[in-house]
Amino acid sequence: MKLAELGEFGLIDRIKANVAASPSVLLGIGDDAAALSPTPGQVTLITSDMLLEGVHFDLSFCDPFTLGRKSLSVNLSDVAAMGARPRHFLLGVALPKDVPLEFMDGFMAGMLEQAGRYGATLVGGDTCASKGGVAISVTALGEQRPELVLKRSGARPGDVVCVTGTVGDAAAGLKQLFGGVREGFLVRRQLDPTPRVEAGVALAEAGLVTAMIDVSDGVLQDMGHICEMSGVGARLELARLPLSDAYRAECGADPYPLALSGGEDYELLFSIPAGREPDVAALCASVGLPVSVIGEIKAGTGIELVAPDGSSYTPPRRGFDHFGAD
């Protein structure tokens, strides 16, 4: 069955039928706007990302279910990086008219499964025809008490820099996909990232973190965002970058360029006061996530990179810029 047979409003009804009710949603899909009841005493965290076919994803690399999951995950990751709990989301999707209905069914199943896992309710959005490829826009909302919200701007000289999980995997997975590989750990890290929601919320509520960001543009560039917003510099030790075995097998000959510049790992990069490393390790262990100390915050500006032999390291590229040269 093609979308044209179901029609725009048929598609909306089909999506709506699979969305569970939530007490905070006074009015969900089907009116001019959704009506949400904010939790008293909490602030609303809100973020929006577009995913375009041919730019952010390739339909020959991934099935619709996984694409639906990733489209939500990247937005939940931004909510998590503020230390907030996901609550609601909106989905805009533009589809070529000849897309089979099975595509949307798979996409929505992946997205709604991930939404259920992290407590986010679909409340609205937009569906329309596309004359180009598939275009997706997700807006995610979360909530947290204002004093617990984790910004990029709170890092102070002397703080220790930490990152969850491993870095470089998603970029190495993309490299593999372009080389014809379609499965394995690195490919899964690219196509199906895990938003670090439990860790983000736990770190915020423990009051351990001075500044946080998710690694979407690469460790070096995202560290740069923290430094710029905090008015500080940083020193990162390459030998301490957490690299997976699969990453080492793929990129071991020259592991640092991609580990520093590769985006889309969606790990949490954050600063903590010196001495709180054991608390952070215990907290991350309690949610089943490894955490590594990779450097420290310094007074001044700029990021100093230290090679394993102690020499200064200059990376070949900094990170991803959407309008930069290819």
Place this chain on the structure above:
Amino acid sequence: MKLAELGEFGLIDRIKANVAASPSVLLGIGDDAAALSPTPGQVTLITSDMLLEGVHFDLSFCDPFTLGRKSLSVNLSDVAAMGARPRHFLLGVALPKDVPLEFMDGFMAGMLEQAGRYGATLVGGDTCASKGGVAISVTALGEQRPELVLKRSGARPGDVVCVTGTVGDAAAGLKQLFGGVREGFLVRRQLDPTPRVEAGVALAEAGLVTAMIDVSDGVLQDMGHICEMSGVGARLELARLPLSDAYRAECGADPYPLALSGGEDYELLFSIPAGREPDVAALCASVGLPVSVIGEIKAGTGIELVAPDGSSYTPPRRGFDHFGAD
């Protein structure tokens, strides 16, 4: 200057520099998510729309300033149709790399001017490269007291059906644009619609309205949405449809098909208890907007259309369906 020279983060900084501060925005553009402080006792109304080049707009028809204004207006219209005051919005924009910087400067100037007029603050979003045309996604947030929110579902048999302004203009303007016309009242109605924010809020706060929607898909289809959500039918009198002089000059020979099915007028279509017509007229006059009674709500289902000679009227098409036949 091309976007590629400025870069993604240069573009974000350039946009951010033109955004005014707002007390409800604890954290605006530049972090993983924006942090908003909801007004106690109010609910959040949220809506999202995509606008795609070649589907929703043609860059040969309109300048970037007007496109920026319309991109926000269509979302503010959805907020207004709930009877809510616009507060915040997010912008996602995907741009081909060769787009000149002047395009984004004009687009943002139009959008931010309109935002200022209606009290909406830009708090975040996403910028990325597009390999196709320009793609725009706007998410708008508004607030209102929960008991004043106007849904599609409150129409009752015996209610009177009203619409603000005139209908069919935007569709007639689109017809003119395709015919090579580039100016005039109808073209402006298509390219630069006015969201009926003052009227929507005033109607909600006066407690006059039982159900409301904005006319984005055409009077007939949008009336159908109210009927479906309210579990009622309606009877509309074609002779009472408010048609502009320009519309009559363009479509006077057969005015009803486009007046019924033409979308994008962004007028407010709503039902009120019988007898409240003078109050609604006075209220709309106070915000400088004409209002017309065009029919009534009936028990049952379906919309009965009455031609000027009293006979039953069957329209050639119902309204716009994004996935329907062209």
